[in-house]
Amino acid sequence: MSELGHDLQAVHRAAHELTRAVTALQHDAGSHVDVLRLVEDARRIHEDLALLGIHAPPRDEEPIVIPDDDYPPDFFADAHDEGIGRQ
Secondary structure, three states: OOHHHHHHHHHHHHHHHHHHHHHHHHHHHHOOOOHHHHHHHHHHHHHHHHHHHHHOOOOOOOOOOOOOOOOOOOOOOHHHHHHHHOO
8 A cells, every 4th residue: 555545544543533532522511612613623524535535646656856956058048038037
C-alpha cells in the first residue's frame, strides 16, 4: 500500500475515534449548541475523507525536481519578446 493509502487509513481511524468521543460527550454533556457543532464537524470530516479518497491523485511516480538555478544564457535565445517587463 502506498504512503498515501497508509495516511488515509490513519486519518480514517482518527476520525472514527473522534466520532466515538464526540458521541460519548454528547451523551454525557447533553445536546447543547457547542456539542452539536462538534457532532456536525465530525460528520463533515467523514464526508471530506470520502471525497479525498475518490479524488486523491496517484502517487506512484517520483516527483519532478526543478532546480532553482539560473537558466543558461542561450535558453531563451529564440523566444519572442511579448512586451512584458523591462526592455
